[in-house]
Amino acid sequence: MFPNFEGQVAIITGGSDGIGLATAKLLAAGGAQVVICGRRLEMLEQAEAQIKAEGGKVETVQLDVADDAALTAMIERVAADYGRLDMLVNNAMSTHYAPISRLTLEHWRKDFTVNADAVFVSTKAAMAVMARVGKGSIVNIASTCGIRAAPNMASYSASKAALIHFTAVAAMEGARSGIRVNAIIPGQVQTAGTADFATRVPDIAARTTDAIPMGRGGTPDELAHAIAFMLSDSASYITGTALPVDGGKAAQLYMPG
Numbered sequence: 001m002f003p004n005f006e007g008q009v010a011i012i013t014g015g016s017d018g019i020g021l022a023t024a025k026l027l028a029a030g031g032a033q034v035v036i037c038g039r040r041l042e043m044l045e046q047a048e049a050q051i052k053a054e055g056g057k058v059e060t061v062q063l064d065v066a067d068d069a070a071l072t073a074m075i076e077r078v079a080a081d082y083g084r085l086d087m088l089v090n091n092a093m094s095t096h097y098a099p100i101s102r103l104t105l106e107h108w109r110k111d112f113t114v115n116a117d118a119v120f121v122s123t124k125a126a127m128a129v130m131a132r133v134g135k136g137s138i139v140n141i142a143s144t145c146g147i148r149a150a151p152n153m154a155s156y157s158a159s160k161a162a163l164i165h166f167t168a169v170a171a172m173e174g175a176r177s178g179i180r181v182n183a184i185i186p187g188q189v190q191t192a193g194t195a196d197f198a199t200r201v202p203d204i205a206a207r208t209t210d211a212i213p214m215g216r217g218g219t220p221d222e223l224a225h226a227i228a229f230m231l232s233d234s235a236s237y238i239t240g241t242a243l244p245v246d247g248g249k250a251a252q253l254y255m256p257g
Contacts, residue, residue: 028055033057040062140167
């Protein structure tokens with residue numbers, strides 16, 4: 001049975017495309033009032049039109065999650081406007097692909113700012129709201145790069161590893177207040193970014209896909225269903241968990257052919 005989110009309010013960062021948009025559509029289909037934020041106005045407008053066309057309730061906010069004050073203010077404002085905040089999905093991400101020898105400190109800091117700092121800021125603000133009513137659910141979107149070494153992705157991998165451990169700490173601190181905090185660990189997902197990567201380096205992209213035990217990348221919808229489950233009351237006794245949704249990649253012991 002699909003979870004019922006009727007009357008609930010959800011915020012999704014990076015919600016205008018990919019996993020974020022798929023999650024927004026799914027939660028809205030379940031009856032939630034969804035608030036999605038992102039940097040690009042055109043994509044937000046397109047996402048809003050799609051969700052409304054499917055009968056969902058959505059508000060869009062143009063926002064850079066690297067702006068700590070704006071992110072906190074948005075969460076507090078949404079909670080005040082709707083009288084509640086039930087769910088938060090930290091999905092916005094930043095990644096730079098380069099070997100450590102060519103990775104700049106600026107790139108390193110940008111990935112940590114978006115992938116870790118912003119999650120701390122939004123989680124802190126959301127937990128303060130949720131604690132007042134004694135219930136809430138937060139899902140952080142991590143990556144298999146946060147649990148397995150990925151060459152040329154030092155800043156992304158390290159920031160996602162930090163995110164996974166932060167999730168566990170937040171879960172422990174929120175547990176007695178009725179706040180559950182979990183992470184989803186996607187592997188390769190068929191998004192616009194993945195398609196662009198496949199166009200630029202088709203050989204590497206093909207070998208990356210072939211290395212997944214299931215032989216394919218996941219879809220945004222497949223990730224959205226896992227996120228929705230973790231947010232829902234069906235997962236009411238699950239907190240502090242990092243769930244791989246990756247076609248078996250995290251469990252794989254690589255053996256050269």
